[in-house]
Amino acid sequence: NTVTTITPMVEGGYNAIKTKVEENVMPHLPEGTAEALQSKMNGAVAHLTVAVEKVDSLACGGVDQLVEKIPALKEATPELVKNTKETVASYFTSATSFLASFSLAQVALKIVDTGLEVVEQVITMAGGSEKNIITNGIRTLHTTANTIRIEGNKKAGTEKAKKIEEASIIGAIVEVSGLSELLAMLGLKVT
Numbered sequence: 215n216t217v218t219t220i221t222p223m224v225e226g227g228y229n230a231i232k233t234k235v236e237e238n239v240m241p242h243l244p245e246g247t248a249e250a251l252q253s254k255m256n257g258a259v260a261h262l263t264v265a266v267e268k269v270d271s272l273a274c275g276g277v278d279q280l281v282e283k284i285p286a287l288k289e290a291t292p293e294l295v296k297n298t299k300e301t302v303a304s305y306f307t308s309a310t311s312f313l314a315s316f317s318l319a320q321v322a323l324k325i326v327d328t329g330l331e332v333v334e335q336v337i338t339m340a341g342g343s344e345k346n347i348i349t350n351g352i353r354t355l356h357t358t359a360n361t362i363r364i365e366g367n368k369k370a371g372t373e374k375a376k377k378i379e380e381a382s383i384i385g386a387i388v389e390v391s392g393l394s395e396l397l398a399m400l401g402l403k404v405t
Contacts, residue, residue: 220266228259307365314366320378321386323363328383330356 232255281287286294313319330352337349367379377394378386388394397403 311365315370317390
């Protein structure tokens, strides 16, 4: 309870101030002033105690309402953290797949995929070790980019997405730019 925690601090501060006032101020005040001040101090402490209790009950009630509205907050902290991480990862994956479903993103990912494949081949030909941190990083990046591209293609599910996936980089650029339709009207086809 907050009141239980705060009360000793308030009382300690009050007693320290009271002692200083009694020793240094009270002898210099006119008669009857001490009783009036004591009365006002007692009233102030009472008001402060009531205010702290009210704030405490509002805070506790607010926390209870929050837990009622969001039952996941009842879970143990490690479980809550785990579930939050899983939820965020799921939303991030969904958002990534959505963005990767656009034609322009498909072409960009196709270019990145091809570029990383070339880099991997160059490192392998140069005698790069399988345990090399750079090699592993590039391989991980390549795998992730490839997975995002494939997920985006599945999410798009259109004929255009299928053509972009099956085409070369030049063919994919021609498909996205709309030149493929123009060339088709002229009787030409780019692969």
